[in-house]
Amino acid sequence: MKCPVLMVQGTASSVGKSLLVTGLCRLFKQRGLRVAPFKAQNMALNSYVTPDGAEIGRAQAVQADAAGVTPTATMNPILLKPEGDRWSQVVILGKVHQSMTALDYHRLKPELRQTIGQSLDQLRETHDLVIIEGAGSPAEINLKANDIVNMFVAKQAQAPVLLVGDIDRGGVFASFVGTMELLDADERNLVAGFVINKFRGDKSLLDPGLDFLDDRTGRPSLGVVPYVKNLRLAEEDSIALSERPNFLSDSPRKIDIAIIRLPRISNYDEFDALEHELGVHVAYVSDGQSILDADLLIIPGSKSTSTDLAWLYETELAAAIQERARQQRPIIGICGGCQILGQRVSDPNGIESSIAEIQGLGVLPHETVMERHKLTTQARVKLEQSMFGLDTGQSYRGYEIHLGKLIRHNQAGPIFSIHERNQEDCLVTDGSYQDSVMGTLIHGLFDEDHFRRPILAYLAALKGLTWAGAEALVSRDMEYDRLAKTLEEHLDMHAIDAIIEKQRTT
Template identity: 45%
Template sequence: MTTLMVQGTTSDAGKSTLVTALCRWLKRQGVAVAPFKPQNMALNSAVTTDGGEIGRAQAVQAQAAGLAPHTDMNPVLLKPNTDVGAQVIIHGRAVTSMNAAAYHDYKRVAMQAVLESHQRLVDSYQVVMVEGAGSPAEINLRANDIANMGFAEAVDCPVILIADIDRGGVFAHLVGTLELLSESEQARVQGFVINRFRGDIALLQPGLDWLEKRTGKPVLGVLPYLTDFHLEAEDAIDLRQSAKADDLLRVAVPVLPRISNHTDFDPLRLHPQVQLIFVAPGQPIPPADLIILPGSKSVRADLARLREHGWDTALQRHLRYGGKVLGICGGYQMLGRSITDPHGLEGPAGESEALGLLEIDTVLAPEKQLRNVSGCLRLEDALVRGYEIHAGVSSGEGLANPAVTLDDGRLDGARSADGQVMGTYLHGLFESTAACSAILRWAGLQTVQKVDYHALRERDIERLADQVETLLDTGKLRELCGLSALSRGEAECAN
């Protein structure tokens, strides 16, 4: 039973990607592997089989390992609701909200949850593949650390350090990070991986030789910059667009300060017939066929920001010209008549007048709704699967014209009488091919090309595992995972 940890020199260095790749690479060899991230700070989350909430990156890593997502894979999740505070989720359940200073002291409590979850995974799987958070060299966060070296020291596991060469200064990142670690932490680093390399590897080799001589640690491999590659982002919005046709449906998504689960829009970003436009704060909403209000971790505050930017006026103008509007989760709540937060769950207690486009009223309740669901979208009776993560309870006459009929007998969402406005609590609805196609036709696309989003994600997970197999030192990796080296014939059979 072995634990191996991937830490990064910076945020977005490639930790999530490498852990995903290693999970699939090990699964190919018949190794029982589970992903693990002690502490995650992200507003993109997923609902687990045990009815909890974890970071979305760990759900993708679970898919790579051939597992259903479980709360033990990410025992501590922080969901920022202000610039200095966050909702704290332990073992999948929201326990409190606190500011950064208070959480720094709370880490001792959180660490117990981390160690409990890790032990359960160790007891059940051959290998636990761990993803760190940010950088282990963030000096101000070293005390009571549970996300990087503090965890590695507690469970006595080896560490791989990954750096992104596309940012520039990759050798300074690696050497500088190592220098800022204690002697025992430095000894845990068993090798380096360089990510997102473009060009002739021969030109990089002198630097690799210098790095190994300077640090006494091996470079386990260099991973290339992959084009036409998609893996759901842990937090940052992915703005890349693949090559598109000329005649496109234009979909605009206003980026709210506390936008959550923006991975909802990845299937649209990858769709060859959709031009997805993320509208930055302060920018006008451009002409579009469909405007989607996204989920939000602070709905009333984000509604106020929406009005400050003049986006409410833009929505009215869009509807006058025949455009369609869709609201998802918090965005759905904004489309109603009022949003009330009597307990101050997302900020000061109070009530906000909403946009008045749907005849519903929403009250935020302490108990968060967490469900994986399936059903039929009322548009074309299209099959849909998704998940609910929301504290709001909506009521009103608008619910008599729902958006979705769920398999458990419940009705979800609402539609306006004129058919131009629709809202739903379901995240992930665009991942369902039939539902995505129905919504695009509703928005004005006459002939819709079917895109299998799940197949695209599976394809790219396989591509990552191929990169591990061909470009990394797999013998050393198996050693770090506590596995015997594969013979050439065994390796070929595993693949």
């Protein structure tokens, strides 16, 4: 028997759909329900590897975590990873299908609709409630004919829709009315009500607008959710970087960490834990002076390593990184960042870009060769080289999402050994190091307290500080609970419960 569903759609991208789904997943979990998130198609460079090695959007992994269930590929059957203005890598049920243009992808959609329907049905047969997330806006006229993520899903599942608008952007009432006007009659019938998100101020000031919405559309307001400050949960994609600091702090009492804002940056959410430590300032930078001045420089992952490496040369940031390495000041390269720091990146088959070969920054003693097989694993690793306050032999959990094979030069030592992949024993090596530079293909290490905190203490000591921020760290579970409590207080949960319960009787 299929369980009820509830769908969250938005008037635009980045109105808070993902966070609302996350909070609802936790809220209904707290009530004892087995809840699953679902998003038919996600376009994001922040991705996650499930325990069985499937790649899905990071947002759905976070939502599953909030719901207390294991993330699976059925929760996000289609993942698009942009590779440029016109191309995207298409991941179907957690595995790479191929890279294609938007036009070719549209031709594939009839086939994908079946995959989406089967995935949603599987979740509905094994859970008590599925909370579905839309993408962008359901009222994009140029996209509606080929829709597979918004009203197509709502109609297939007969899902009641909460339409969310971001009042922080302005024009929220026009966005609601305009969206309803552009929907077809059968689509409008599925909209159960409106949710205003990111509100700051006195809610009573909104009453005239809420009354207007009800009169104009015949749909009620189901809640006004306040702006939740300093929420420590992963963002879906790099559009959120526009809200992040892009300059170092001017306080001598802070640890300054600079992360290079690569044009094709991926999985930057793995640095969120650093941003929530007291006494630590994280900035996403694209200037040479910040690269030289930071206490730690991080070169993050990239969806196209060679293209981003070429950009570093074009902007002369490459010279700043090389100068920092000569000064033996701490640098950590993660995945694409690790590849960038090596001697060379070769892609003779044009798997990741049209650049067949490009000279690396020459900071670490390895080179990278791109291979057709994409490695996606959850991994357990052991540190093989003491540095940055970390002790040899320490074990950490992380994940791998990469195409490139790393080849070390001149018997150079690895930084890690990998002894478990997707819950199976193995023994392979990873990354390299030299002086004060570390490179690894392992993502997610900064989420590990016993990796992050010794590094911060080490950086503080270099600066003559005593770092004491560990006590302030907030767990993800605490953040899920805070978000759920906010929704319970500010959404009309009686009305939403009735909307869900109605499905059990029809």
